[in-house]
Amino acid sequence: MEKNPDAYRKQSVRSDKIFKLAATIAGSFVLVIIALMIFQLISESYPIWESEGLSFIIGTDWNAVEGRESFGALPYIAGTLVTAALAMGIGVPLSIGIAMFISDAPAKIGGPLGFLVELLAAVPSIIYGLWGLLVFRLYFQDWVEKPLHDLFGDSIFLFSGTPFGLDIITASVILAIMIIPTVSSVSREIMKAVPQQQREAAYMLGATKWEMFKLAVFPYSKTGLIGASILGLGRAVGETMAVTMLIGNATGISAFPSSFFKPSQTMSSIIANEFVEASPASLHLPALIGVALILLLIAIVINVIAHLLVTRMMKIKEGAINN
Amino acid sequence: MSTTNEKRQEYRALFKNNVKKRLLVDKIVHIIIFAFVIIAIIPLGSILVEVFKNGITAISYEFLTATPGSIGSGDGGIGPAIQGTLIIIGLASLIGVPIGVMSGIFLSEYGDNRLARNVRFFNDVFMEFPSIVLGIFAFLVIVLILGHFSVWAGAFALALIMFPIVARTTEESLKMVPITYREAGTALGLKKWVITFRIVISAAKSGMITGILLSVSRIGGETAPLIMTILGSSQFFSGLDVPMDALPLRIWRLSLLPYESSQLQGWGAALVLIFIIIGINMAIRYHFANGNGIITRLIKQGVRTKR
Numbered sequence: 001m002e003k004n005p006d007a008y009r010k011q012s013v014r015s016d017k018i019f020k021l022a023a024t025i026a027g028s029f030v031l032v033i034i035a036l037m038i039f040q041l042i043s044e045s046y047p048i049w050e051s052e053g054l055s056f057i058i059g060t061d062w063n064a065v066e067g068r069e070s071f072g073a074l075p076y077i078a079g080t081l082v083t084a085a086l087a088m089g090i091g092v093p094l095s096i097g098i099a100m101f102i103s104d105a106p107a108k109i110g111g112p113l114g115f116l117v118e119l120l121a122a123v124p125s126i127i128y129g130l131w132g133l134l135v136f137r138l139y140f141q142d143w144v145e146k147p148l149h150d151l152f153g154d155s156i157f158l159f160s161g162t163p164f165g166l167d168i169i170t171a172s173v174i175l176a177i178m179i180i181p182t183v184s185s186v187s188r189e190i191m192k193a194v195p196q197q198q199r200e201a202a203y204m205l206g207a208t209k210w211e212m213f214k215l216a217v218f219p220y221s222k223t224g225l226i227g228a229s230i231l232g233l234g235r236a237v238g239e240t241m242a243v244t245m246l247i248g249n250a251t252g253i254s255a256f257p258s259s260f261f262k263p264s265q266t267m268s269s270i271i272a273n274e275f276v277e278a279s280p281a282s283l284h285l286p287a288l289i290g291v292a293l294i295l296l297l298i299a300i301v302i303n304v305i306a307h308l309l310v311t312r313m314m315k316i317k318e319g320a321i322n323n
Numbered sequence: 324m325s326t327t328n329e330k331r332q333e334y335r336a337l338f339k340n341n342v343k344k345r346l347l348v349d350k351i352v353h354i355i356i357f358a359f360v361i362i363a364i365i366p367l368g369s370i371l372v373e374v375f376k377n378g379i380t381a382i383s384y385e386f387l388t389a390t391p392g393s394i395g396s397g398d399g400g401i402g403p404a405i406q407g408t409l410i411i412i413g414l415a416s417l418i419g420v421p422i423g424v425m426s427g428i429f430l431s432e433y434g435d436n437r438l439a440r441n442v443r444f445f446n447d448v449f450m451e452f453p454s455i456v457l458g459i460f461a462f463l464v465i466v467l468i469l470g471h472f473s474v475w476a477g478a479f480a481l482a483l484i485m486f487p488i489v490a491r492t493t494e495e496s497l498k499m500v501p502i503t504y505r506e507a508g509t510a511l512g513l514k515k516w517v518i519t520f521r522i523v524i525s526a527a528k529s530g531m532i533t534g535i536l537l538s539v540s541r542i543g544g545e546t547a548p549l550i551m552t553i554l555g556s557s558q559f560f561s562g563l564d565v566p567m568d569a570l571p572l573r574i575w576r577l578s579l580l581p582y583e584s585s586q587l588q589g590w591g592a593a594l595v596l597i598f599i600i601i602g603i604n605m606a607i608r609y610h611f612a613n614g615n616g617i618i619t620r621l622i623k624q625g626v627r628t629k630r
Contacts, residue, residue: 019516023433026425027442030449030487037460044463097359113360115608120367122604124544126571127593130578131370134586177366184363208349231451238453240547241575268455268547275459275551280467289459296456303451307444 038296045290048283056290062252064274064284071287073267075255077294080266082257083168083243084236087175091236092229094176095183100213102184103191114188121181129245132174137246140173141165145261161261166248169260174242179232186231190224190313191217227309234302237295244269267295371597378594381587387595391557391573397584401592403559404573408596410560411553411569412539414478419485420535426486427493427531428519434494443494446487457483458548466552473564477553481545485538492534496527533607540603544596546571570596 048056052071059072098117102110145163152159161167194217202216218225248263255265265273271288278284385400392399426446430439461480466472500523508518524531549555554566555576570592577589 016515019514019519020433023425023429024438026422027429027433027439027490029422029426030442030446030490033460033483034445034449036464037456040460040463041456094359094363097356098363101356101360113364116364116367119601119604120363122540122601123367123370124546124571124596124600126544126546126574127370127374127597130574130589130593131366131373133578134590135369135373136366177363180363208345210349210352211345234451238451238455240453240455241571245575245578268453271455271459272547272550275462276554289463292456292459295453299451299453299456300448303448307447 038293041289041293041296045286045293048286048290051283052287056287057294060253060256062255062270064278064282064287066282069283071283071290073287073291073294075250075253075257076265076267076270076291079168079247079255079257079264080237080268080295080298083172083175083247083264083266084233086169086172087179087236088229088233090173091176091179091232092183095180095228095232096187096225098180098184099187099191100217103188104209114185117184118181120177121185125178125239125241128174128178129242132170132242133245136174137165137170140170145169149261157258158260161259163261164248164263166246166263167261168247168257168264171243171247171264171266174246175236175239178239178242179235182235183228183232186228186310187221187225190221190228190310193224193313194220221313223309224313227306227313230302230306230309234299234306237302238268238299240268240272244272249273267291271295374590374593374597377587377590378592381591382594386588386591390559395580395582395585397582397588401570401573401588401595403557403568404570404592405595406560407553407556407567407569408543408571408599410567411474411477411481411549412543414474414563415481415485415542416535416539418478419482419538420489422482423486423489423534423538424493424531426490427497430490430494431497432515432519432523443491446490450487450491453547454480454484454545455547455550458551461548462551469564471564472552472554472566474553474560474567475563477549477567477569480548480552481542484542484545484548488538488541489531489534492537493527493531496530496534497523499530500526536603536607540600540607543600543603544571546575550575570599 048071052059056071056073057077058074059070060074061070061072062075063070098113102114102117104110105113141163145165145167148159149161149163154160198216198220199212202212205215207215243266247265247269249269250263250265251270255263257264271292274284275288278288383400387400387405388402389398389400390403391401426442430443430446433439434443458480461476461483465476465479469476504522504526505518508522513521549569549572553569553572555572556566556568558568560567574589574592574596577585577592580586
């Protein structure tokens with residue numbers, strides 16, 4: 001079949017245009033979804049902002065009983081931030097230590113070890129929760145919480161409360177375990193980006209291994225390591241299932257984190273616990289959606305900062321190679 | 324002369340002390356770091372051992388195929404949950420993969436402008452969104468509008484988790500295809516979409532499959548968005564607009580029951596789930612992951628949220 005070349009070209013241009021349009025639409029999908037998501041969350045949680053106003057953020061009451069409804073999300077916001085910060089405090093030094101070890105170990109040890117740590121990342125959150133609830137909690141309660149409570153329980157408020165295992169510190173430790181793979185593998189990547197000459201120069205000055213890290217690696221990779229930690233923080237903030245199963249699920253003012261050994265609640269866990277029971281007709285559902293909105297905004301801020309820091313570090317790396 | 328000698332001795336002692344101290348610090352740091360590594364490995368070992376040890380006693384043919392028995396009886400099984408997990412993974416892929424692949428094509432083939440840079444950045448940020456918020460979004464746009472919990476809503480929520488992963492891995496694999504392949508196609512007078520689908524994608528297939536499997540292994544263990552979308556049920560699949568069960572949901576329900584037999588069933592379900600997910604993960608690692616691209620990175624960092 002003979003085709004007029006001009007017509008063929010035209011048709012080809014048209015189908016390519018359609019293709020490009022389809023690809024662009026699919027690409028922009030993520031932007032549309034993000035915008036739509038924020039819009040939906042705002043509009044669906046509007047009733048709660050209208051009735052509670054600012055006290056939704058700074059209030060501490062949480063009562064879903066009809067007629068006495070009052071919602072204040074401050075304890076949950078605090079719970080999320082405290083558990084995530086504790087998780088970061090425990091997890092980040094561990095992760096950076098692991099990254100140092102692996103980046104410095106011979107490939108024979110470093111490879112399999114890195115693999116094992118990364119396997120931690122593949123385990124689903126629900127299984128961490130199950131393990132934390134049925135195994136880890138019992139050991140942690142007997143070996144860590146009770147001794148600490150007996151030693152400091154009366155004198156330091158952080159250790160007061162009943163060490164029952166379903167509390168802030170257990171949830172934070174589980175979160176720390178969960179963020180280790182993320183933080184350690186990003187940190188490893190970032191330490192790899194430090195030019196070999198920097199390390200050699202430090203060794204040449206007579207530095208020990210630790211001094212080499214202190215002199216050559218850390219100053220160079222500071223930004224990236226901070227970015228990696230913040231990425232871990234972002235994961236910890238959004239984590240739901242394991243925390244829900246371990247944090248003890250207090251509500252209202254009693255959920256305000258004031259001691260390691262107190263049941264609390266995070267933003268994600270209150271949603272997981274109450275969402276299905278909340279009736280769309282009452283203020284309960286808008287309140288939970290409002291909590292989700294706050295959670296999303298916090299997560300976006302954390303992740304944008306983390307990504308900017310990590311990408312900047314990687315750009316420096318490319319620059320270093322090009323020079 | 325004697326003073327210089329004394330001074331020299333003094334300096335030597337100082338130097339020795341200094342080196343000794345530095346070496347000691349170095350040694351201590353070594354020990355600490357080694358301890359860190361051990362501390363991180365213990366939970367993994369413990370999780371795998373406990374899941375296997377407790378799970379294996381629960382597994383039987385009946386357990387894998389039957390519907391859950393009455394609460395606390397220890398009878399019945401997780402048949403609907405396994406079926407539900409497979410169905411929801413399939414449906415989510417049906418929605419998420421085409422969008423992800425097209426979006427990856429956009430980023431790689433038309434990715435040299437401001438829009439694409441923004442898309443790339445927000446894709447990365449979107450990947451880290453708390454999955455429970457995605458679940459709520461699916462609830463708002465599907466469950467609330469249709470008026471009932473449904474499989475579609477769950478599939479939609481999981482597709483949202485899936486597509487940014489597929490998009491980024493697709494982009495990365497397409498970029499690895501040499502530009503000369505595309506030029507050869509152009510020289511033959513092919514249209515751009517024919518080049519992309521017939522030449523570029525077939526060259527980049529294995530990387531894309533890795534990305535898809537990776538996203539499957541990630542959504543397979545996702546629980547939070549399923550709570551408010553497919554809700555959970557104890558019956559076998561009966562339609563796309565009614566609630567359904569899934570493995571992570573079943574584990575959650577079982578683990579919260581105060582009966583030993585239920586917890587044992589929870590371990591059994593966890594074993595099945597971990598078997599599926601670690602299995603996929605290991606297979607990808609063994610076959611595809613060698614290099615420094617985003618795929619290897621994603622496997623290493625674990626594309627979970629938090630999820």
